Each structure stands twice: as C-alpha cells, then as structure tokens.
Amino acid sequence: MTAPRQTSPATSFPPDRWRHEVTRLVAGDQGARFAGLFGSAESDGGVRLSAYLFPGQAPEPLVLHTDLAAGGLQYPALTTDLPAAFWYERVLHDLFGVVPQGHPRLDPLLLPLRDPGHAPLPGTAHRPQPIDPEESALPRALTGPGVFTIPHGPVRSGVLESVEYLVETPGEDIPRVQIRVFHKHRGVSKAFERRTVDEGVLIAERVEGIASVAHALAFCHAAETCARVDVPWAGRLVRVLYAELERIANHLDVMLKLTDAAGLAVATARFGVHKERVLRLNGRLCGSRFGRSVVMPGGVRALPAVPPGELGAELDRLHSAVTADWRAAMGTPSFLDRLRGTGPLPMPVARRHGALGPIGRASGCAEDARTDRPYDAYGSLALGPPPQYTEGDVMARTRVRGHELTHSFALLSQVVDELRALPDGSPLSVPLPDDLSGESAGWAEGPQGETLYVLRFDRGRVVRCAPRSASFHNLVLFHEVFAGDILTDFPFIEASFGLSIAGVAV
Structure with a gap:
C-alpha cells in the first residue's frame, strides 16, 4: 500500500493581497491551473473564500484563503484578470451575498434572485425560505436590427435536463448564448x-x-x-x-x-x-x-x-x-x-x-x-x-x-x-x-x-x-x-x- 496523501498547507492573505497572489500564480504559460473558488460562512457572520490552484504537475492543490468580515462582504473581483472565476464569483454572490467588486455581470446563476437576505450560507445552520424564479426576465446583451431572443428550454423534447439557453440571434447565426441553470438547483x-x-x-x-x-x-x-x-x-x-x-x-x-x-x-x-x-x-x-x-x-x-x-x-x-x-x-x-x-x-x-x-x-x-x-x-x-x-x-x-x-x-x-x-x-x-x-x-x-x-x-x-x-x-x-x-x-x-x-x- 502507498502512503496516504497529505493536504498541502493553506495560506491566508488580506483580500487585496489574496487577489494579487491568485492572479499572479495563474498568470503565464507555465502558471498554476485555477481549479475552483469556494466560500464558507463562518459563525461570526463573515465568509472565508478559498481558491484552489494546481501548480504544474504538483500532486497537491495550493490553497489560498482570505476572510471577509461581517458587514464587509466584498473584495476586488478575480474575474477581471481571471475569466475562469466568472461563474464561481456569481455563485459566491448567490449563496453568501458576497460582492466581487468590478465583476462584469453579476447576474444570478444558481438562485434566481438578487436579495442577499435569502442567501443559503453553506457552512451554517441557516435555512432560507423557498423562492420562486422570475420566469419572465430575459436578460439581453445583444442589440441591433432584427435581433431577437429564442428561449430554448428549460423544458425540451426528449429526455433532457432542465436548462434554459437564451439564444440571441438575427435569424440563423448564433452570435451569443446565455445559460440559466437555476431550474435544476437543489441546494x-x-x-x-x-x-x-x-x-x-x-x-x-x-x-x-x-x-x-x-x-x-x-x-x-x-x-x-x-x-x-x-x-x-x-x-x-x-x-x-x-x-x-x-x-x-x-x-x-x-x-x-x-x-x-x-x-x-x-x-x-x-x-x-x-x-x-x-x-x-x-x-x-x-x-x-x-x-x-x-x-x-x-x-x-x-x-x-x-x-x-x-x-x-x-x-x-x-x-x-x-x-x-x-x-x-x-x-x-x-x-x-x-x-x-x-x-x-x-x-x-x-x-x-x-x-x-x-x-x-x-x-x-x-x-x-x-x-x-x-x-x-x-x-x-x-x-x-x-x-x-x-x-x-x-x-x-x-x-x-x-x-x-x-x-x-x-x-x-x-x-x-x-x-x-x-x-x-x-x-x-x-x-x-x-x-x-x-x-x-x-x-x-x-x-x-x-x-x-x-x-x-x-x-x-x-x-x-x-x-x-x-x-x-x-x-x-x-x-x-x-x-x-x-x-x-x-x-x-x-x-x-x-x-x-x-x-x-x-
């Protein structure tokens, strides 16, 4: 039998320094691979953010933490320099009410709402009330003569999962697709x-x-x-x-x-x-x-x-x-x-x-x-x-x-x-x-x-x-x-x- 795997030690930084370190480690052709960004609600009302990176062929992830204090759940967004964090930061906003400042599009992803009071706060005993999605909201980002939106889903023919693709098109080409997945969210x-x-x-x-x-x-x-x-x-x-x-x-x-x-x-x-x-x-x-x-x-x-x-x-x-x-x-x-x-x-x-x-x-x-x-x-x-x-x-x-x-x-x-x-x-x-x-x-x-x-x-x-x-x-x-x-x-x-x-x- 091989020896059991050990977890790499985590490093904690203030939010500004944390952002700098994450983007620095990922930058470049030989940089670390961004594997995920996760949050955890703390007992004092704050939220701990953890970025997981895999540097090259390293056998273990590099973990970088930062702590956001209650009443100050915001930090400079990673997405502006690290596009892979785009959806992860939207999830943080949905689940914890965290605001990544400068994020290009902080639309709801997992939860169809903008009220942080309904945030589930994973990591605590908090249980939010059920919410109903706003089905009529069709966010558009593409404009021009003859452009229209095809809401494809969430219910489609065949045995397919519930997802809504908002196809913005002038008729046949597909210049833009937006994705709404909250119909499948189960907490x-x-x-x-x-x-x-x-x-x-x-x-x-x-x-x-x-x-x-x-x-x-x-x-x-x-x-x-x-x-x-x-x-x-x-x-x-x-x-x-x-x-x-x-x-x-x-x-x-x-x-x-x-x-x-x-x-x-x-x-x-x-x-x-x-x-x-x-x-x-x-x-x-x-x-x-x-x-x-x-x-x-x-x-x-x-x-x-x-x-x-x-x-x-x-x-x-x-x-x-x-x-x-x-x-x-x-x-x-x-x-x-x-x-x-x-x-x-x-x-x-x-x-x-x-x-x-x-x-x-x-x-x-x-x-x-x-x-x-x-x-x-x-x-x-x-x-x-x-x-x-x-x-x-x-x-x-x-x-x-x-x-x-x-x-x-x-x-x-x-x-x-x-x-x-x-x-x-x-x-x-x-x-x-x-x-x-x-x-x-x-x-x-x-x-x-x-x-x-x-x-x-x-x-x-x-x-x-x-x-x-x-x-x-x-x-x-x-x-x-x-x-x-x-x-x-x-x-x-x-x-x-x-x-x-x-x-x-x-």
Missing part, C-alpha cells in the same frame, strides 16, 4: 451539512447521476486524506473498475446523441444498445446500474458479483462491438461533415480557463488526474498518455472520447487480471475514525473531467461540503464556441460537451 451543499461521512457518500453519488462513481470517489478521497488512511489494493482495483465502466457509458451516450442529431437512426440504436449493456453489466456487478453503494470511505463494500473470468469475456465482447460501430460512424461522410469545424473552442481560451476532461483535451489541455495526480490503482496500471488534439471542434472532442474508450477497455482488462490474482480474503476497506475532524480536498477524473470536493469535518460530521463537477467548470465555455455556427449546429455542440446540468446547479 446540495446544504444537504451535506451535519451528515455522517457514510451519509455524505450517498448524497455525493446523487449530485450528478451520470458521474455517481466519480463524485463518490472524490468525496471519499477527501475524507481519507483527512483521516490519513490508505485503501487496500483490492478496494483500489474495484474502484477503478466502476470508474472506467462509468466513463464508457458516458462516452457512448455522447456518441448516441451525436448520431441522433445527425439522423443516423441505426447508429443511434446501436450505441443505445451498447450503453444499455454497460449499465446492465453494472447492475449485475453490484445491483446498481450507476455503480452506487459500492464506494465507501476507506475502500469498497464488496468485490464484483460476477467472477473475473466471466467479466473479462463480457468486456471483450463489448469492446469488439463498440469498436466496430464507432469505426463505422467515424467513417460516415455525412456524419463527419456535421462534426468538422463545428463549435470550435480555441486553444488559448481553453488553456486560460483550465478546461477539463475531453473538452480540454480536444483543445490542447492534456490534464488528466488519473496520470497527473494518480489515485486508487491508477498509479500502478498502464494507462498511457491522454489523447490530445488542438482543433477544439466537435470532431476533436469525439475523437478524444474514442481514444478514451480504448484506454478504458485496456484498463479494465488489467483490472480483471489483477482481481483474478487476488488472494482469498483480501481486505477491501479500512475504517475511518468516528471523530474525524479537519479540512481536506479530494478529486477524481470523471467522464466529464476532474471532479473536486472540498470538505470540512467536525467530530465525524460534515460541516461544509463544496462539490465542484467538471460540468460546472466547463459549461461556461459554451459561450465561447459559437463563432460561425448556426442554429442547426446547436444539438451537436451541446452533445459534444457531454455535461450534466445537475452537476452545474448543485
């Missing part, structure tokens, strides 16, 4: 408070259903870091098994939606069948199609219910079928015509933002937590370098997912071999202390990219939990990819992002 951060560690995992698995395993892993990694325990080898293998099955299911879902948008009925049906096979395999392995109730603090609950030999044979058959259909789809000229050059995310924008997952890797950002900051069994398995393209369009994002599917099946083959070689009675977990206290961060590379959890415990209870999915970090980039695109490109661009609105509007 998840507050739901974690005062829960035990075991209860917290159950909530984490439901933050973003399509990435249940990734969220459970990130939560447990934070708890295990705080407790300074290490998961046994068998438990680490089982975690990788379910994480990669989840990745495969998600990438198949993206291809299903892309072929559906292109009107390829047979391909859509085929990828739907493959995704269903993965979900049913999950159900056979653990009783949950989404791999829930497997990951627990300190390890896993059980070995897969299917013997390694039978599991390996099923994965080989699935890999062969998926590869054949993926190759056929990527050899269809009419399909490729809809992908090439559509929704390009420029490489400088992606790098400046710190784009995550397939979106980032399609635009020149090779970050992958499985290789850069290995966890569980990934450091002992041969994963290989992550796929990387620079075109940044729908085609590149699809190719990234194709490569990741191949890597995932290769990893699963290694995991099955290791499971077959496990001695009988191998331990699957270790206990965590009942009086767990402290603060730590945990992460996992979900299908959408890095999932990050910031947790504070007090005597075995969660005091503050700030879950950040890759969906939240990446969806703001949706504003950036409509150069030269038209309305019929919209479903391809949305599907290629492969994000979950539930993971955005926590």
Whole structure:
C-alpha cells in the first residue's frame, strides 16, 4: 500500500493581497491551473473564500484563503484578470451575498434572485425560505436590427435536463448564448451539512447521476486524506473498475446523441444498445446500474458479483462491438461533415480557463488526474498518455472520447487480471475514525473531467461540503464556441460537451 496523501498547507492573505497572489500564480504559460473558488460562512457572520490552484504537475492543490468580515462582504473581483472565476464569483454572490467588486455581470446563476437576505450560507445552520424564479426576465446583451431572443428550454423534447439557453440571434447565426441553470438547483451543499461521512457518500453519488462513481470517489478521497488512511489494493482495483465502466457509458451516450442529431437512426440504436449493456453489466456487478453503494470511505463494500473470468469475456465482447460501430460512424461522410469545424473552442481560451476532461483535451489541455495526480490503482496500471488534439471542434472532442474508450477497455482488462490474482480474503476497506475532524480536498477524473470536493469535518460530521463537477467548470465555455455556427449546429455542440446540468446547479 502507498502512503496516504497529505493536504498541502493553506495560506491566508488580506483580500487585496489574496487577489494579487491568485492572479499572479495563474498568470503565464507555465502558471498554476485555477481549479475552483469556494466560500464558507463562518459563525461570526463573515465568509472565508478559498481558491484552489494546481501548480504544474504538483500532486497537491495550493490553497489560498482570505476572510471577509461581517458587514464587509466584498473584495476586488478575480474575474477581471481571471475569466475562469466568472461563474464561481456569481455563485459566491448567490449563496453568501458576497460582492466581487468590478465583476462584469453579476447576474444570478444558481438562485434566481438578487436579495442577499435569502442567501443559503453553506457552512451554517441557516435555512432560507423557498423562492420562486422570475420566469419572465430575459436578460439581453445583444442589440441591433432584427435581433431577437429564442428561449430554448428549460423544458425540451426528449429526455433532457432542465436548462434554459437564451439564444440571441438575427435569424440563423448564433452570435451569443446565455445559460440559466437555476431550474435544476437543489441546494446540495446544504444537504451535506451535519451528515455522517457514510451519509455524505450517498448524497455525493446523487449530485450528478451520470458521474455517481466519480463524485463518490472524490468525496471519499477527501475524507481519507483527512483521516490519513490508505485503501487496500483490492478496494483500489474495484474502484477503478466502476470508474472506467462509468466513463464508457458516458462516452457512448455522447456518441448516441451525436448520431441522433445527425439522423443516423441505426447508429443511434446501436450505441443505445451498447450503453444499455454497460449499465446492465453494472447492475449485475453490484445491483446498481450507476455503480452506487459500492464506494465507501476507506475502500469498497464488496468485490464484483460476477467472477473475473466471466467479466473479462463480457468486456471483450463489448469492446469488439463498440469498436466496430464507432469505426463505422467515424467513417460516415455525412456524419463527419456535421462534426468538422463545428463549435470550435480555441486553444488559448481553453488553456486560460483550465478546461477539463475531453473538452480540454480536444483543445490542447492534456490534464488528466488519473496520470497527473494518480489515485486508487491508477498509479500502478498502464494507462498511457491522454489523447490530445488542438482543433477544439466537435470532431476533436469525439475523437478524444474514442481514444478514451480504448484506454478504458485496456484498463479494465488489467483490472480483471489483477482481481483474478487476488488472494482469498483480501481486505477491501479500512475504517475511518468516528471523530474525524479537519479540512481536506479530494478529486477524481470523471467522464466529464476532474471532479473536486472540498470538505470540512467536525467530530465525524460534515460541516461544509463544496462539490465542484467538471460540468460546472466547463459549461461556461459554451459561450465561447459559437463563432460561425448556426442554429442547426446547436444539438451537436451541446452533445459534444457531454455535461450534466445537475452537476452545474448543485
């Protein structure tokens, strides 16, 4: 077993100096990657802000704090020099009433209101009254002859999440898209408070259903870091098994939606069948199609219910079928015509933002937590370098997912071999202390990219939990990819992002 991970020490600064340090560390081609900005309400009425940065290939995040006193909940905004903080600072305003001075557009994001008296104040026992969104408010930023707004959503045809895209257009081109996600907000951060560690995992698995395993892993990694325990080898293998099955299911879902948008009925049906096979395999392995109730603090609950030999044979058959259909789809000229050059995310924008997952890797950002900051069994398995393209369009994002599917099946083959070689009675977990206290961060590379959890415990209870999915970090980039695109490109661009609105509007 490897030594348990340690949390890097945090540094605290006054607000002005804090802003300077954060922007200084992120600036430059070799600067730190901005991973998130979180707040926590303090008992004295103040709010602590915490910026999380990953410097280069450092194995641990660099944490910079600043404290805002009650009655003075304001600071100079990061967004003016650090665009990646744009949505994070809007969330701070929604949840805590904090005012980032100089922020370019402090519209509500998670909560459809401007009254700070309704702020939920995560980290305290405060419970605000329910609010009703103002459905008639359609903020416009684009003006000119013939320009009008198409409110696309929140209810749309098909099985799609609730999100409202405000498409501002003169008729066919899409010069601007605004996104309203508050229809999906569930107050998840507050739901974690005062829960035990075991209860917290159950909530984490439901933050973003399509990435249940990734969220459970990130939560447990934070708890295990705080407790300074290490998961046994068998438990680490089982975690990788379910994480990669989840990745495969998600990438198949993206291809299903892309072929559906292109009107390829047979391909859509085929990828739907493959995704269903993965979900049913999950159900056979653990009783949950989404791999829930497997990951627990300190390890896993059980070995897969299917013997390694039978599991390996099923994965080989699935890999062969998926590869054949993926190759056929990527050899269809009419399909490729809809992908090439559509929704390009420029490489400088992606790098400046710190784009995550397939979106980032399609635009020149090779970050992958499985290789850069290995966890569980990934450091002992041969994963290989992550796929990387620079075109940044729908085609590149699809190719990234194709490569990741191949890597995932290769990893699963290694995991099955290791499971077959496990001695009988191998331990699957270790206990965590009942009086767990402290603060730590945990992460996992979900299908959408890095999932990050910031947790504070007090005597075995969660005091503050700030879950950040890759969906939240990446969806703001949706504003950036409509150069030269038209309305019929919209479903391809949305599907290629492969994000979950539930993971955005926590």
